[in-house]
Amino acid sequence: MTELIERADTAADTPVVELSMQQAINRALSDLLTEDPEVLVFGEDVGTLGGVFRVTEGLQKEFGDKRVFDTPLAESAIMGMAVGLAMNGWRPVPELQFDGFAYPAIDQIVNQVARMNYRTRGATPMPITLRLPSFGGIQAPEHHGESLEALFAHTPGLKVVAPSDPADAYSLLLQSVRSDDPVVYMEPKARYWERRPVQLREPSDPIGTSRIVRPGRHATLIAWGAMVHRCVQVAELAAEDGVDLEVLDLRWLKPIDAAGLAASVSRTRRAVVVHEAPLTAGLGAEVATLVTENCFRDLAAPVQRVTGFDVPYPAGPLEPQYLPTIDRVLLAVQRTLEY
Amino acid sequence: MAQENFTFTLPDLGEGLVEATVLEWQVAVGDVVERNAPLVEVETTKSAVVIPSPKAGRIAELHAEEEQVVPVGEPLVTFEVEAADEPQAGIVGRVPAEEARPARRVRLRPPSD
Amino acid sequence: MRPVSPTHEPAGREAIDVDHLSPDLTRALYRDMRTARDLDTEAIALQRQGVFPAYVSVRGQEAAQVASASALDPARDFVFPTYREMASALAYGVEMVGYMSTHRALWHGGLHDVAASRFGAVNAVVGGPVPHAVGWAVGERLRGDDGVALAYFGDGASSEGDIHEAMNFAGVFGAPVVFFCQNNQWALSVPNDRQIAGGSVSARAGGYGMPGVLVDGNDAGAVHQATAEAVARARRGEGPSVIEALTYRVEPHSTSDDPGRYRDESETERWRDRDPVTLLREALLAAGHADEAHLAEVDARAAKEAERIRDGVANAPEPDGSDLFTHVFRETTEELTRQRRTWQEEVEL
């Protein structure tokens, strides 16, 4: 008997390149615009300027102003337009410039995008990927550091994903845009710039698969977006103390990888979930419940949450005290170890 | 574009190897190499391998002669590489600084189980 | 065609004329308006008989709806309705048992095939579908096709931010959209003078750089002509326009509304007297487009068709509980599959 265990070809075996997440997303958009003539990229300042974070830089030049275009400044109409374009057979990839500016578009996102396929009984699919620069960590002004994942994950009909590094940003965006369901793709602004060697890969895991970023034995740190990096830092420090932490990047915030969470936590027996959003009714509560439901007998300690506080996202100087700090995560780990 | 030097040290090529012998350089000082191009052929007690270049750039210095034994972690080659552009912040906010070693106050005790 | 200058307070019945339209068209308009009127009557009865939980009457707005929808090409255009466009749907050729099922609360949005009928799902968020029309129309131009999107909205929705955003987008992109405002003068309990600053929706078109016209919404001929012109303009690539059809909601907002709390019955009576179906009937006879015998036959057929639709929707099966889960995603999730199992085990039994 013989069995093929690796098939590498042009698409799968691309060379390693050094890219920031900004650039990886740009590459993904470029590849998507190339592979599918129905993909359209639009939003505020995404065309001529190339986006306020330069994520769409060069795309209008390469693909023309019919495929990549600026819209007037109106978030609700951007999402409403996406609905109409989808009804007309296009595959819209709108950008809303900042997390806080998604609120004016919530009506279109929740009332229209999320349920149009449902209310028309499948007659009008909504293959829309909303790109949303999200989360905090860059000392931006008010309304530019929000974490809306719980709101979106709570909305039936939406899928929600937040990449944590350039390689994932690339393949998760391919996967999101190719999906026939609407996806909110949350880009962690704080991780836009760090360059890493990246092998640009076709998505290989199904939608809703988490990823073990760092294997460990003593407890699982669960995070998404920029907090994955924070958790890796914590794990490295914990290792100096002889504590071996596993870091699980949830990636998909809906659907959540309940099986992946269970597999990790039933091995480590302890879990700490870390997010930037406020504590109350945050997605950490959902994660904690899933872990408790699936691993109750294995748990050596209650699931800990380390999150932002239940306060409006603060101004720059207070940001480091609002976002989960290394010490707060370490303390939570200690609480699970000593429970 | 600004240039900077990058020195590549001999990596651990297998579990717990402490040294390797340089068999043959596949590049010379002054060569411009692509990332992943064959850099040097070394032999360990377990196998002979060709190390692919970790950087694209110009070879500035080779730190070992052929036949020389190099301990893991010692310099192997120095590249002159293009310095990465300083990342530009977006329309708002700042590029977060990457702490070399994040500060901590809390110390952990490993679990007994 | 005589120039019209519609007013909020009709002086009298103000007969309309249809000499500028073909007899085939005017007869078809009459047939559809008559059928819609009868279906509306049947629907109100169904609500009172406990079949419909609620219903929103289109009575008095048949000309505005039928004459505008008839100016479109159902093979290449697309209609984006709100929730009070029954007569438009009927004139556009939508499968009406499916459409009316939304009023029986069988399925939000209706059971008609939105993609095939090119008539959007019934939408209660007034103003919400208007940006969809713009997106659809931009998509049409991107592909090089010549379809036109028509978005219906009312005087109340004209206050929504989405209407402004949509008109501005359409103007910027030169999108082939007809913004069709049925101004029926009452947004539930709030009259035009408490709703529309400046008093005119059509006048706002100028600010977006597009033509805006005010037409007598009870004059089928005038509505048809204005819409046909706007559609032709959009199809030629000359961009969007606004039509404001001034009409009146003679029935309550919905079957559960009590208009006595906010408006004077005498005003309603004056508008009932300007009934668009009667006006068109008289105009057909005056123009010699039809005789009494023909119209009597049309009336009889309309009644029968309304009954057919009524019986169809009254007898339509309720959706299966599993439909709760069917269309949430194109590619469902494990969690939703698990919840569907829970439904099977704990609810369906």
Added chain:
Amino acid sequence: MSANLAGDVTMRYVDLHPQAPGDGVPVLLLHGFGTDFGMNWRAAGWAQALETAGRRVIGPDLRGHGTSDKPTDSALYLPEHFVADLLAMLDESGVDKVDVVGYSMGSRLAWELASTAPERVRRVVLGGFGTKNAFAGTDLSDPGSGDTPFDTVYRTVAALPGNDAAALAACARGQAARPFEAEPPLTGIPLMVVSGARDALAEGAAELAERCGGTHVEIPGRDHANAVSSRAFRQAVLDFLAG
């Protein structure tokens, strides 16, 4: 009996397609005793060199090695079982003909493949291989206990992570049960033999090449362990396969 059992052993392989395909005939790389495709070929720069040359690479982990199953019954390591694995793999991959490059034990198997199914082999390269019996003087009931060149090789590879010493001993006994015969010579298929100048296990390499009407390339200064990664070896093979 062993033929039936042979069907239960799974040989796993990789199939690497170049970004810019050139020659349509894939290169089959057969690794040596105690290593695997990744260690023998990929780490030694072969996959990349062939990829750059536009050549598709098929690289099995031979039974008893790497990711493949590792039975401990020496009857399952007779050369014909390896050849059957390789032919099944070529069939599964839809490949008619290959250029085969072997190293050490992989060369022995390349020879067997070319003898058994000459119609499937366009060119053959035998690396680190000669007429000498590799197992001469080794006590195969307890390999690694003596001082022969094979004992040395066995001791090194048996200690590598992922290797199964019992499976490797069984493999050695299975190979030794059918001593290599250079007669009849392999003719009709262009052949090249490559060996390090200091390779004790490749004695008679030049003679073997001559008997088959092929060419012999000697890599100066190299022994059995480090000839495979040398640039001169790779270049000689690339030239031979392209010619």
